[in-house]
Amino acid sequence: MALSDYTVQSEVDTRSGFGAGILALGRENPNVVALCADLVGSLKLDDFIKEFPERFVQCGIAEANMIGIAAGMTIGGKIPFATSFANFVTGRVYDQIRQSVAYSGKNVKIAASHAGLTLGEDGATHQILEDIGMMQMLPGMTVINPCDYNQTKAATIAAGRMDGPVYLRFGRPKWPNFTPADQQFEIGKAVVMNEGADVTVFATGHLVWKALQAARELENHGISVELINIHTIKPLDSAAVLKSVAKTGCAVSCEEHNYIGGLGSAIATLLSRELPAPLEQVAVNDSFGESGTPDQLLAKYGLDTQDVAAAVRKALARKK
Amino acid sequence: MASIEELERMATQVRRDIVRMVHAVNSGHPGGSLGCTEFFVALYFEIMKHDPKFSMDGVGQDLFFLSNGHISPVFYSVLARSGYFDISELATFRKLNSRLQGHPTTHEHLPGIRVASGSLGQGMSVAIGAALSKKLNKDSALVFSLHGDGELQEGQIWESMLFAPHHKVDNLICTVDYNGQQIDGPTEKVLSLGDLEAKARAFGWDVMVIADGNNMAQVIDGLNEAKSRTGHGKPVFVIMKTAMGAGVDFMMGSHKWHGVAPNDEQLKVALGQLVEEKDY
Numbered sequence: 001m002a003l004s005d006y007t008v009q010s011e012v013d014t015r016s017g018f019g020a021g022i023l024a025l026g027r028e029n030p031n032v033v034a035l036c037a038d039l040v041g042s043l044k045l046d047d048f049i050k051e052f053p054e055r056f057v058q059c060g061i062a063e064a065n066m067i068g069i070a071a072g073m074t075i076g077g078k079i080p081f082a083t084s085f086a087n088f089v090t091g092r093v094y095d096q097i098r099q100s101v102a103y104s105g106k107n108v109k110i111a112a113s114h115a116g117l118t119l120g121e122d123g124a125t126h127q128i129l130e131d132i133g134m135m136q137m138l139p140g141m142t143v144i145n146p147c148d149y150n151q152t153k154a155a156t157i158a159a160g161r162m163d164g165p166v167y168l169r170f171g172r173p174k175w176p177n178f179t180p181a182d183q184q185f186e187i188g189k190a191v192v193m194n195e196g197a198d199v200t201v202f203a204t205g206h207l208v209w210k211a212l213q214a215a216r217e218l219e220n221h222g223i224s225v226e227l228i229n230i231h232t233i234k235p236l237d238s239a240a241v242l243k244s245v246a247k248t249g250c251a252v253s254c255e256e257h258n259y260i261g262g263l264g265s266a267i268a269t270l271l272s273r274e275l276p277a278p279l280e281q282v283a284v285n286d287s288f289g290e291s292g293t294p295d296q297l298l299a300k301y302g303l304d305t306q307d308v309a310a311a312v313r314k315a316l317a318r319k320k
Numbered sequence: 321m322a323s324i325e326e327l328e329r330m331a332t333q334v335r336r337d338i339v340r341m342v343h344a345v346n347s348g349h350p351g352g353s354l355g356c357t358e359f360f361v362a363l364y365f366e367i368m369k370h371d372p373k374f375s376m377d378g379v380g381q382d383l384f385f386l387s388n389g390h391i392s393p394v395f396y397s398v399l400a401r402s403g404y405f406d407i408s409e410l411a412t413f414r415k416l417n418s419r420l421q422g423h424p425t426t427h428e429h430l431p432g433i434r435v436a437s438g439s440l441g442q443g444m445s446v447a448i449g450a451a452l453s454k455k456l457n458k459d460s461a462l463v464f465s466l467h468g469d470g471e472l473q474e475g476q477i478w479e480s481m482l483f484a485p486h487h488k489v490d491n492l493i494c495t496v497d498y499n500g501q502q503i504d505g506p507t508e509k510v511l512s513l514g515d516l517e518a519k520a521r522a523f524g525w526d527v528m529v530i531a532d533g534n535n536m537a538q539v540i541d542g543l544n545e546a547k548s549r550t551g552h553g554k555p556v557f558v559i560m561k562t563a564m565g566a567g568v569d570f571m572m573g574s575h576k577w578h579g580v581a582p583n584d585e586q587l588k589v590a591l592g593q594l595v596e597e598k599d600y
Contacts, residue, residue: 033456057487059451065445065479072385072449075434076377076457080449095439096476100446104426104436 003194003227006178010149014170015113015205015273017149019044021156028054028311032160035070035082037063041284042172042289043083043113044070047200052232058232067093070108079160085119086112087128094134101165102138103290109159109166110135115145116256117284117301118164118206118294126236127289133261135167136234142187143234143253145169145263147208149177151231154185162186163188169205171256172293179229190237192244200318203254204263207282214308215242223312236266242275250278250315254308256298261284265268278318280311322365327330327536330401332360333596335567337410341589342581345414350424351577352468355499355534357564359466360398362539367547369461372403374431382461383450385435387443388468388497389423390579396420399432400465400600408599425540425600435516441474444468444494448484451492464492471510478523484555485524493546494525495558501575510545517559525557533562568593 026032034048035057049056056071059066063084069078083088089112090097099199101108112284119126135141142164146155152170193208194215203205203211209228215225226244251271255262255266264281271277284301298304322330334357342348364370368382375381386395393413400407405419407513412418419428423438435446445466471477483493496516504510513519522525526549530542539560544554550569564578565571568590573584 053455059483060443060479060482060486064476065483067481068442068445068476068480069452071435071450072446072451075450076379076453076459078456096431096442096445097438099436099439100442105436155590250506276597 001193001276003212003219006193007175008178008294010177011174012149012177013172013174014046014146014149014152014171015042016221017152018111018113018156018170019047022154023047023051025154025157025160026055030080030159031077032079032081033057033073035059035066035080036090037084039084039122041079042085043111045083049191063088063093064096066262067096068100071106072105072108074108076087077112079109079177081109083111083113084117085126086115086131086253087126090131090134092126095260102141106165107163107261110281111166111168111203114172115169115273115288116171116206117289117297120294120297121291123291124288129244129284129289130261131169132233132255132263133265134255136266138274140165141234142166144187144232146231147205147206148175148179150179150181150183152186154183155231158185158187161243170225174177187236188232188237191229191231192226192240193229194225194227196248198224198248199250199315200226200228200251201254201308201312202228202230202241202251202263202267205235205254207254210305211304211308213305215311217309223311223316230263233263233266236270238270241267242272245275245277250319252280252282252308252315253309254282256303257283258286259306278315280315322425324537324540327361327365328395329596330365331357331536332594334394334397334401335594336360336591336596336599338393339568339582341393341397341410341413343587344411346394346581347414347580348581350393350581351501351564351571351575352388352497352499354568354571355566356391356394356466357563358536358539359495359560359566360532362536362543363464364398364402366540366541372431373574374404376434379457379459380461383434383463384467385443385447385450385463386424386438387465388471389438392422392424395424395432398521404432405430409600438595440468440471441476444477444480447492448480448489451489454491462547463492467494467496469496469498469500469507469513470510472496472513472516481520481523481525486552486600489555490504490551490553492555493550493558494555495560497562498559499562499564501564501578503575503578505575515517520557524554526552526554527557527559530558530560533567534558545574
């Protein structure tokens with residue numbers, strides 16, 4: 001596919017993609033269960049609960065207990081999705097995830113909504129920008145950050161089908177839905193959205209859309225962008241990253257996350273070891289967020305289309 | 321069914337394993353392990369329906385979760401002595417490349433362990449999850465867990481304490497090793513649990529007390545009583561009073577032997593008080 005092939009089918013939140021995905025998964029596998037800590041509506045679990053009331057566990061506002069219960073439910077073959085806002089199912093319960101889930105090798109899926117700045121007006125207490133870092137540091141944890149409704153639905157189903165702990169991150173706001181509804185989603189496999197020659201843009205989550213917009217603009221200015229959607233940050237598709245940067249010679253990473261510990265860090269580690277090349281990061285510059293609309297926040301914190309374009313020009317300049 | 325005398329002999333053997341294991345690596349936690357020896361022997365040699373041919377899912381089996389993972393010596397000894405793995409492996413405790421890590425883990429695939437524990441406060445949640453899974457699977461077997469009294473200071477425990485009665489998790493028996501000691505001193509001084517019995521009851525549990533958790537007959541009777549209380553809409557909470565270090569006079573009743581191993585001379589004295597002849 002090429003840049004012009006991606007059209008906006010609708011504006012819909014990625015968390016609704018999760019809701020649709022877990023419903024489909026629930027129909028496919030009777031062992032799939034959902035847990036939530038008093039945020040059923042926000043996590044779009046209503047349809048799942050209506051259809052499978054006995055397979056839903058309301059934990060109340062007690063996330064640590066929820067993670068432990070999810071770990072315990074895997075014993076006996078259940079596939080639990082422990083759900084809440086991204087802040088409350090990562091930082092708040094890091095040790096529970098570390099010991100009872102990751103170290104214990106439990107088949108728990110941590111499904112996290114309202115990740116990043118774009119949850120908006122609730123402000124920094126809820127806008128976690130460190131979750132990808134925390135989760136990818138855990139040995140054995142798969143970390144997935146899909147870009148739109150269709151991809152979140154597909155990622156949810158894929159996460160439920162794989163054996164092992166998964167951190168699945170998605171968001172709150174209505175967002176362009178532009179990837180194919182019938183996409184084949186393979187965990188750990190990067191998606192080349194556009195082949196290009198001058199620079200590689202790696203993007204994850206909501207910022208894939210911003211990167212796509214930027215790539216279109218840059219193309220009009222004669223810059224050929226290879227755009228790669230890294231929906232799985234861990235395990236990183238190292239082969240795809242290296243193959244592309246070997247061709248283009250420079251790279252930009254884009255994520256709704258602190259520049260420390262996220263996608264950019266993962267790519268930087270890989271490139272510095274295997275293929276040193278200029279890398280610019282579009283990410284939050286080691287700060288907390290604040291209240292505002294999603295658009296205002298993305299602009300203020302340097303995560304907008306123009307920021308991606310500027311990072312591309314910087315990367316290109318460093319290549320010469 | 322084993323006689324009380326046979327179970328007591330096994331408890332003596334387990335106590336010998338415990339002091340020898342911690343002595344061999346000059347580390348580990350003998351105090352709580354010795355205090356809970358009767359409980360473990362009762363569970364694995366009398367109370368639980370379990371199969372040493374271990375499967376993680378344990379379908380149709382009673383399951384046990386050790387939440388206060390630092391008392392791993394007693395857990396490992398009883399698992400080995402009931403056939404989960406060879407007793408000679410007890411000699412690898414806390415050594416490099418061992419399946420018998422300082423705190424229990426599934427990571428090295430040691431038969432009998434179903435979750436890692438050591439960071440405190442997590443085991444009750446895991447036990448509840450396993451109990452819910454059994455209910456969904458229409459599996460009528462029970463889930464047991466053990467917790468330290470100091471461990472009850474962790475906030476997650478009280479999230480679990482709220483949850484289990486609310487969701488009527490009545491296939492669950494959580495026991496507290498109530499020895500009144502923790503690393504920094506008596507629990508009463510460090511951070512008092514207050515009236516634990518009243519607290520657990522107020523949270524909605526079916527609460528019972530084993531007055532002497534180092535008396536084998538009392539432990540057997542207490543756990544059988546606990547089993548009879550399952551299936552009636554409430555989780556069962558057992559406050560089991562024990563003496564830390566029970567069975568070795570100089571270790572008894574003091575928090576000083578929480579995480580300290582005996583030296584050569586002390587080991588000799590301890591083994592002299594624990595006479596049994598089937599050492600690993």
